[in-house]
Amino acid sequence: MSILLEIKNVWKQYGDAVVLEQLSKCVSAGEFVTIVGASGCGKTTFLNMLLGTESYSKGKILLDGKPLPSEPSQDRGVVFQRYSAFPHLTVLRNTMLGAELSASPFLGIVFNRRKFSAIREKAEKMLESVGLSHALNSYPHELSGGMQQRLSIAQALMKQPRMLLLDEPFGALDPGTRSDMHKLILALWKETGITIFMVTHDIEEGFYLGTRLWVFDKVRFDPHNAEAYGAQITYDIDVDQSAKRRLKKELELELEKSEQAFGASE
Amino acid sequence: MKRLMNRRPNRASKIFLGLLPFIIILLVYASASSQRLAENADDKLLPSFSSMADAINRMAFQEDKRTGQYLFWTDTWSSLKRLLTAVFFAAVIALSLGILLGVIPYLHANFSPLITVISLIPPMAILPILFIVFGLGELSKVVLIGIGITPFITRDLLARVLEIPQEQLIKAQTLGANTWLVITRIVFPQVCPRLIDALRLSLGAAWLFLIASEAIAADGGLGYRIFLVRRYLAMDVIIPYVVWVTFLAFMTDYLLRKFSKFAFPWYYQASNKA
Ligand SMILES: Nc1ncnc2c1ncn2[C@@H]1O[C@H](COP(=O)(O)OP(=O)(O)O)[C@@H](O)[C@H]1O
Ligand SMILES: [Mg+2]
Numbered sequence: 424m425s426i427l428l429e430i431k432n433v434w435k436q437y438g439d440a441v442v443l444e445q446l447s448k449c450v451s452a453g454e455f456v457t458i459v460g461a462s463g464c465g466k467t468t469f470l471n472m473l474l475g476t477e478s479y480s481k482g483k484i485l486l487d488g489k490p491l492p493s494e495p496s497q498d499r500g501v502v503f504q505r506y507s508a509f510p511h512l513t514v515l516r517n518t519m520l521g522a523e524l525s526a527s528p529f530l531g532i533v534f535n536r537r538k539f540s541a542i543r544e545k546a547e548k549m550l551e552s553v554g555l556s557h558a559l560n561s562y563p564h565e566l567s568g569g570m571q572q573r574l575s576i577a578q579a580l581m582k583q584p585r586m587l588l589l590d591e592p593f594g595a596l597d598p599g600t601r602s603d604m605h606k607l608i609l610a611l612w613k614e615t616g617i618t619i620f621m622v623t624h625d626i627e628e629g630f631y632l633g634t635r636l637w638v639f640d641k642v643r644f645d646p647h648n649a650e651a652y653g654a655q656i657t658y659d660i661d662v663d664q665s666a667k668r669r670l671k672k673e674l675e676l677e678l679e680k681s682e683q684a685f686g687a688s689e
Numbered sequence: 690m691k692r693l694m695n696r697r698p699n700r701a702s703k704i705f706l707g708l709l710p711f712i713i714i715l716l717v718y719a720s721a722s723s724q725r726l727a728e729n730a731d732d733k734l735l736p737s738f739s740s741m742a743d744a745i746n747r748m749a750f751q752e753d754k755r756t757g758q759y760l761f762w763t764d765t766w767s768s769l770k771r772l773l774t775a776v777f778f779a780a781v782i783a784l785s786l787g788i789l790l791g792v793i794p795y796l797h798a799n800f801s802p803l804i805t806v807i808s809l810i811p812p813m814a815i816l817p818i819l820f821i822v823f824g825l826g827e828l829s830k831v832v833l834i835g836i837g838i839t840p841f842i843t844r845d846l847l848a849r850v851l852e853i854p855q856e857q858l859i860k861a862q863t864l865g866a867n868t869w870l871v872i873t874r875i876v877f878p879q880v881c882p883r884l885i886d887a888l889r890l891s892l893g894a895a896w897l898f899l900i901a902s903e904a905i906a907a908d909g910g911l912g913y914r915i916f917l918v919r920r921y922l923a924m925d926v927i928i929p930y931v932v933w934v935t936f937l938a939f940m941t942d943y944l945l946r947k948f949s950k951f952a953f954p955w956y957y958q959a960s961n962k963a
Contacts, residue, residue: 476859495862506856511878511955520874521864531866531874564959575860582864 426488427452427585427618428473433482434653435468441653442468446482448637448656452585455612455619457629460639464654466622469639470590473620474501486585497525500579500587504594507575508563514574515559518546521582546581552614553577553607569600573607580615589621593628605632636660736925744925760914764930768910769937771827772899775834776888779895782835783842784884788876790843791850792868801847808840812898820906830902837898838891842884849883850876882953885945892945896938 428450435443442465450456460466471477472484475494484491486498495501508517522542524531533539550556553573563571572592579587589608593601609632612619623629629636638658645651698706722735736744749761786804790797816833823829853876861875903912911934918926950957 474859474863495859497863497865499863501860501863503856503860506854507860509857509861509875509879510959511953520861524861524865524870524874528870531870562955562958564955578860578864584863 425452426450427454427486428491429483429485429488431483431485433472433484434480435465435472435477436480436653440650443479443639443655444653445655448659450618450635452618453616455632455634456621456637457633457635458620458622458637458639459624459626459629460654462624464639464641466639467590470588470620470622473586474499474588497521497582498585500582500584502572502575502579502587502589502592504591505568505571508566508571508578510563513560513562514550514555514566515543515546517563517574518550518577518581519543521578522546546577549577549581550574552611567600569596569604572596572604576608576611580611580617583615584617586618586620589619591622591624594624601628608632630662634661634663636662733922733924736928740925741929744923745929748926761933764909764911764914765933765937767907768899768903768912771830771903771910772834772895775831775899776838776892776895778831779835779839779842779891780884780888783839783846783887784877784880786843787846787850788872788880791847791853792872792876797847804840804843804847807836808844810836812837813901816902816905825906830899830907833902834895834898838895841891841894842887845887845890846880846884849880853879882949882956885949889942889945892938892941896934900934 426449428448430446430448430450433443433446434441446469458466458469468477472479473491475492475496478493486492492498501507509520512520519542520531522545523533526533526538526542533542547556547559550559553576555570555573555577558566558570563574566574575592576587593604596604605628608619608621611617621629621632623632636658637656638660639654640657641652641654642657643652718735719738722737725732725735726737745761749759752758753760786800790800790804812833815836816829819829819832819836823832857875858871861871866874899910900912900915903910904916907913911930915927915930
């Protein structure tokens, strides 16, 4: 597998406060990296550095061997915890937006009928794969939290980015919806082969979804100044094997559950 | 018995309760007017409904002998023309400034203090300057209304643009938008319904500046007429004109609201606005 992302001795400081230090990692294309760590340890900051909305104080980040652009771009899709969908566009138009923007640099609106319906078809297919075919003409405020995240993922995948960045995307969802979203994101990841970075505060989720789990934590402490040292990546766990075992167990549980459900309904 | 604060009128009684004050005012006026006219048939202060109808008939449906015009309609037209021209330009300028300043931090740093200061200038105080610079014609009236409402609308729209969550602007960039496309596809469409809100709020001020400038220097218009016939204590003209101005103000507000609800359904559903 080719190297997608190289992080070389990256540090992040806000003034004198060191948030992240000595980050050095390589990530291959197609990996699913989950990131866990205590609240406030710098996970969002790290993800924003990959996104390009946050600068870093020292070090280098290379994407495909070239310096990572320091502003958001089409190589990096993003799904936030909320506010990711555009409230004035229907589900379909939200999903079409990315393709429309690149097809029409003047206004970002495609007037050519044939081009428009090609984009529309592609968006409809994408929405089908995230399970939103029934809501094409709804506005985001009419969707549940889980459906909004599905939409946001569909929007991002339409651009076929080099990597997808997710910051606690399922943190605000109820447990049932969450497990549906887990299945969806795994299915999409396998289908597209995209590289994913996902921050989560749920270590279970991190183990279940990722091929690689990073733990952010402080290693060095200064008793007189809590901000003297930042968090590092203290564990880099290859969870491929255990995830597979887990998947199998989950599947067994699922089957059991659905058998019970069928039994109950009869 | 429920507490007073928890008792709610039904639809029919709501309409009745709403109309009641109007009916009472009309009745009180009618009786006061007839009393005064019974004492003195030439009384001008509270003209009867019939003499007001006569005045309207004369102004609206008979040619003016001197000018050959139907004064009521030419007055309405000149006033609306001034108002709508000014509101149109105010909307265009405020929309452009609000969006550009809200999206581009350099422009914000450059111009937002200036706009704050301009919005604090009392427009009536610079009316003489406008008359000197632009003359007594149409332009100075339109400019007065424009100066009166543009800074307010601009500041309001700027605040609305800054309220758009950063997440949306970042997401748009990851979907391939540059600064211009963020404006055309994300910011502009979301600010449109808010522009209409701001226009509705500023229409009262716009009418104020219109009437004031017409009162001071004009050769036609609703405000001009009201202040002209005041010399003859012609309450039978003034009162219907005031009612008409009120009605026009109500209609512009009503039409803007209807249009906005029709054109931006997502805005009203999402925010549960009336
Ligand atoms: N703009 C900022 N200025 C100063 N400190 C910041 C800023 N943004 C984040 N921080 C600090 O950086 C640390 C990491 O924040 P964050 O990345 O949001 O943590 P996490 O996502 O892991 O909960 C926190 O201690 C926070 O106070
Ligand atoms: Mg965070």
